[in-house]
Amino acid sequence: MSADSVETKTNGGGTVGRAFRAAFPLTVPIAAGFLFLGCSYGLLMHAKGFAFLYPVCMAYFIFAGSMEFVTVNLLLSAFNPIAAFMLALMVNARHLFYGLSMLGKYKNMGWKKPYLIFAMCDESFAINSSAKIPEDVDRGWFMLFVNLLNRWYWIAGTALGWLVGGLLPISTHGIEFVLTALFLVIFLDQWMGTKGGLRPHMPALIGVLASAVCLALLGPDNFMIPSLISMLVLFVVLRPWLDELKTGDGGADDGGSGAKTNDEDRESHDNRDRDNVEVTA
Numbered sequence: 001m002s003a004d005s006v007e008t009k010t011n012g013g014g015t016v017g018r019a020f021r022a023a024f025p026l027t028v029p030i031a032a033g034f035l036f037l038g039c040s041y042g043l044l045m046h047a048k049g050f051a052f053l054y055p056v057c058m059a060y061f062i063f064a065g066s067m068e069f070v071t072v073n074l075l076l077s078a079f080n081p082i083a084a085f086m087l088a089l090m091v092n093a094r095h096l097f098y099g100l101s102m103l104g105k106y107k108n109m110g111w112k113k114p115y116l117i118f119a120m121c122d123e124s125f126a127i128n129s130s131a132k133i134p135e136d137v138d139r140g141w142f143m144l145f146v147n148l149l150n151r152w153y154w155i156a157g158t159a160l161g162w163l164v165g166g167l168l169p170i171s172t173h174g175i176e177f178v179l180t181a182l183f184l185v186i187f188l189d190q191w192m193g194t195k196g197g198l199r200p201h202m203p204a205l206i207g208v209l210a211s212a213v214c215l216a217l218l219g220p221d222n223f224m225i226p227s228l229i230s231m232l233v234l235f236v237v238l239r240p241w242l243d244e245l246k247t248g249d250g251g252a253d254d255g256g257s258g259a260k261t262n263d264e265d266r267e268s269h270d271n272r273d274r275d276n277v278e279v280t281a
Contacts, residue, residue: 019141022134023127027149030123034150038157039164041068046165048072059158063119063151067091083225090228098125105129109140119147202242207231 038059045055050072062068067088074084098120105128106113120128128143187204194200214227235242 015138016141018134018137020145022137023142023145024149026127026131027123027146027153030127030150031153034123034153035157035160037065038154038159039161041065042158042161042163043165044069044072044161045158046162048076050075052159052162055158055162056155059155063121063154064088064092065121065154086225087228090225090232094122095120098122101129105139105143109143112140112144116143116147119151121147121150124150203235206234206238210234 041059042055045058055068058068058071062071070087070091071084074080074087099117102116102120102125106116109116124143124147127146131142131146133139133142191201191204210230211223211227214223214230217223218226
């Protein structure tokens with residue numbers, strides 16, 4: 001037995017084993033979310049009458065959570081590949097920026113690079129872009145296991161959801177509202193987590209207003225893509241104004257803090273004067 005093999009075994013099972021043990025704990029919280037959302041997607045596909053292979057294959061090949069929910073209605077509506085392409089592009093356009101920011105990290109990855117690109121989702125990007133990888137852990141294997149585990153959490157959740165949907169003794173009619181509820185909860189969570197009055201909420205209000213106008217003008221069947229495009233154009237055009245609002249909030253906060261500091265200094269000065277008077281007396 002060579003010295004290299006002995007060292008590999010004594011160091012915890014080799015490069016692959018160390019990378020797996022480093023990546024797995026970071027993906028456990030994501031597993032909880034993906035299994036739940038995947039089950040919701042599987043239930044939705046079962047309620048819409050799709051066979052087991054449909055949601056599993058879509059989870060395996062598409063692997064874009066929100067787009068998979070949207071695809072359900074695309075498969076049930078009239079064939080329109082251009083609309084489907086534009087919708088998929090708008091919904092997943094953020095991955096363009098993910099990919100650009102990960103170019104350096106994916107350099108010299110060899111055969112792992114294509115899979116890292118394909119299987120990158122929001123959660124995998126968050127881990128791989130910010131995790132402090134131990135020095136004795138191979139970076140490529142670590143990121144590969146992060147992507148692989150997160151992807152299979154979603155696939156397993158989807159399969160489980162479809163199977164459970166066939167066993168439920170209750171009607172699943174109306175389960176398609178799960179997508180609307182998902183986006184509504186995300187929107188409300190971001191809204192409630194943003195402090196500072198109405199100004200920080202202006203981007204959200206612009207998005208809601210653009211969607212409402214497109215819905216009123218084009219109807220529920222044709223408003224999705226125009227509303228996404230209009231939001232993109234409005235955000236680009238109004239970006240300087242939105243940046244000024246953000247800066248103004250910061251200046252207001254600083255001004256309020258400065259005023260508070262001045263009041264405290266004045267009060268402290270008055271107290272010292274009062275003490276001096278009392279001592280003199």
